[in-house]
Amino acid sequence: MPKFKTASDCRYALAHELGHIIIHGRDKTCVETIGKHEAAADAFALYFTMPPYLFEKDIKCLNEWDLAEKYGMPVEQVLNRAKLCDHYQYQ
Numbered sequence: 001m002p003k004f005k006t007a008s009d010c011r012y013a014l015a016h017e018l019g020h021i022i023i024h025g026r027d028k029t030c031v032e033t034i035g036k037h038e039a040a041a042d043a044f045a046l047y048f049t050m051p052p053y054l055f056e057k058d059i060k061c062l063n064e065w066d067l068a069e070k071y072g073m074p075v076e077q078v079l080n081r082a083k084l085c086d087h088y089q090y091q
């Protein structure tokens with residue numbers, strides 16, 4: 001089992017692995033699709049932990065640190081999630 005520095009890192013990793021199970025199931029990957037599978041699992045984890053509509057509403061009035069606290073996610077992942085919004089406001 002990997003060791004995580006914070007509970008939020010652990011939560012994100014679990015959501016990422018859940019994404020693999022839901023998206024890919026028992027499908028064995030070939031080397032060319034590993035990058036795509038990782039990107040899909042990352043996107044799943046971002047939407048799963050910071051749900052659509054709720055996150056898009058919160059991003060209008062909370063900064064990245066407040067969002068990280070509210071959703072229990074690392075700030076880095078909040079910024080990655082924000083990039084998936086129509087009106088990305090953080091650099």
Ligand SMILES: [Zn+2]
Pocket residue numbers: 016017020037038041
């Ligand atoms: Zn993965």
